[in-house]
Amino acid sequence: NQYKPFEPMVPGEEVAAVASLHISEGCPSFCSFCAESFARKPYREVPGTLAVKQALAMKAALGLEEIELFSFNFNNHTDVHRLIPELAQQFDRVGLKSQRFDALASDPELVGLMRQVGKSSITCGLEGISDRVRSYLQKGLSTEQLQEALVTMMREPLRELKVFLIASGVE
Numbered sequence: 001n002q003y004k005p006f007e008p009m010v011p012g013e014e015v016a017a018v019a020s021l022h023i024s025e026g027c028p029s030f031c032s033f034c035a036e037s038f039a040r041k042p043y044r045e046v047p048g049t050l051a052v053k054q055a056l057a058m059k060a061a062l063g064l065e066e067i068e069l070f071s072f073n074f075n076n077h078t079d080v081h082r083l084i085p086e087l088a089q090q091f092d093r094v095g096l097k098s099q100r101f102d103a104l105a106s107d108p109e110l111v112g113l114m115r116q117v118g119k120s121s122i123t124c125g126l127e128g129i130s131d132r133v134r135s136y137l138q139k140g141l142s143t144e145q146l147q148e149a150l151v152t153m154m155r156e157p158l159r160e161l162k163v164f165l166i167a168s169g170v171e
Helices: 048-062 080-090 101-106 109-116 131-136 143-154
Strands: 018-022 066-070 093-095 121-127 160-165
Touching: 018 048, 048 066, 048 080, 066 080, 080 093, 080 109, 101 109, 101 121, 101 143, 121 131, 121 143
Parallel strands: 018 066, 066 093, 121 160
Antiparallel strands: none
């Protein structure tokens, strides 16, 4: 199928009506531990209007019920506030994967937007447990930003919060 030429397909009924929509490549941040921002420069996005057109073409060709946003951090996308509701009107479910705490701290409306489309489990990258380690990793996430993001998330009824950490040996 032209829409899934390289995506591995594990047999099963649950994957028959689901596909990934590639909305960005790379990462605009420069965390020292991550190859994504260095190896896949420049950061680039599929414009929101084009992404919606691609999603609808995939839905028509594949009979999709669900669309998953394929992005290193979907909440970096400049059109995320328009993209998610538009896709939610067209699909039974919009899948949203990992994201950044700093993006949630700077844009608290994202949590409410995710809840509106049924997202109750959030996965975020913290990487360093302290300001010192995050600074060492060039994460660019202060304790204040982290706390702001956590407070924003705790205002919504979440089922789970998953946090990625890196064991660097300097803790």
